[in-house]
Amino acid sequence: MNSDNHRTIIPATALDKSASGFSVAFNKRLQRRYRAEQRFKWLGIAAIFSALAFLAFLLTTVIGDGASAFRQTVIQLEISFDKEEFTQEDLLQADYQRLVKTALSERFPEVAGRQDKRLLYDLVSSGASYKLLNMVRDNPKLIGSRQTIWVPANDDVDMLIKGKIDMDQPEGNRRIKDRQFQWISSIREAGQVELRFNRAFFTNGDSREPELAGIRGAIKGSFYTLLITLLLSFPIGVAAAIYLEEFAPDNRFTAFIEVNINNLAAVPSIIFGLLGLAIFINFWGVPRSTPLVGGLVLTLMTLPTIIIAARASLKSVPPSIREAALGVGASKIQTVFHHVLPLALPGMLTGTIIGMAQALGETAPLLMIGMVAFIVDVPGSITDPAAALPVQIYLWADSPERAFTEKTSAAIMVLLGFLVIMNALAVFMRKKFEITW
Structure with a gap:
């Protein structure tokens, strides 16, 4: 009998299943999943472009208002x-x-x-x-x-x-x-x-007259404040990170300190301003509205960031470095300070620069310690009354004169310029000194 007269008819569902290896229902679910992933991808791209559009609008507004200043x-x-x-x-x-x-x-x-x-x-x-x-x-x-x-x-x-x-x-x-x-x-x-x-915008201090007001006093005040912050926060933060990461015993007290350091990094900055007002001004008697007390307050705020970044840098150093140093007879202190610390230092510096950039843009803690006062003279030392650049922007934004509006936007442009430079410096140092293990 001819085999052509006895062909087997296979259902379409079976053909689909045999062709793909899965059932039709599973294929539909798989297609829905692919479509959902594609939608999520396009939503992510749309979110990025929306954020860039808002950022471009913000920068365009600031530059458009401040360029004339x-x-x-x-x-x-x-x-x-x-x-x-x-x-x-x-x-x-x-x-x-x-x-x-x-x-x-x-x-x-x-x-x-x-x-x-x-x-x-x-x-x-x-x-x-x-x-x-x-x-x-x-x-x-x-x-x-x-x-x-x-x-x-x-x-x-x-x-x-x-x-x-x-x-x-x-x-x-x-x-x-x-x-x-x-x-x-x-x-x-x-x-x-x-x-x-x-030129007066860069060479004069603050003034009641908009055409005479400048940012020189605010820039010098910010410089002295950040100098105090750097001189205090960097050595203290690095020393704390070295102790916690290399020498501290693994017990409840150490765990308690680590948890509190992580929590302090998320505390609102105005809390540090209240702490500085209570301790440095009311208890220690440090003069108000000076870069000295501003630097002390920003040191408290910056320390958790620097400690966390320094510990992360120490953890990134491979254990083989420590084992090799100990194997040739180096002590624990020699191993840390001669071998581990130099390799972790670039990451520490990067974290410090980021922390300093954060401190440069802070306003709330400085308002609490009196740096919101109207200061005409340019400060000559860390104990002279001074304003900071973010506080100067805050003061000008509250002024009724139309000319102070462009001054405010121009000062924001200068502040953004400093922040971009500091973050670019952090990226440069990370790329230049980064070691791939």
């Missing part, structure tokens, strides 16, 4: 250093503000009324008199001469020149009046108004 409006005046104004030997006694007012009155002789003169004089910053004082102090031969000098403009004029005041609004809703706008337009047409690099 690096330029300052200056006005050209013809200043006559009349000898009648310098009748006393002390140059500080001269009325430099009157010299500025005289120059403005000569530039606009038609201005007569008291109110109009006040509006006219408001075009120039009060810092113009300090500039004239410094010029005469550096070169007394200017007395009796007539000089063309560029002086800083008032903050409202600066905002107008930068296009941040809408003159289409009613006069009562804006700080620049119509008469002032006419005078500014006149000197602009004469080429006596310019936008120049704002």
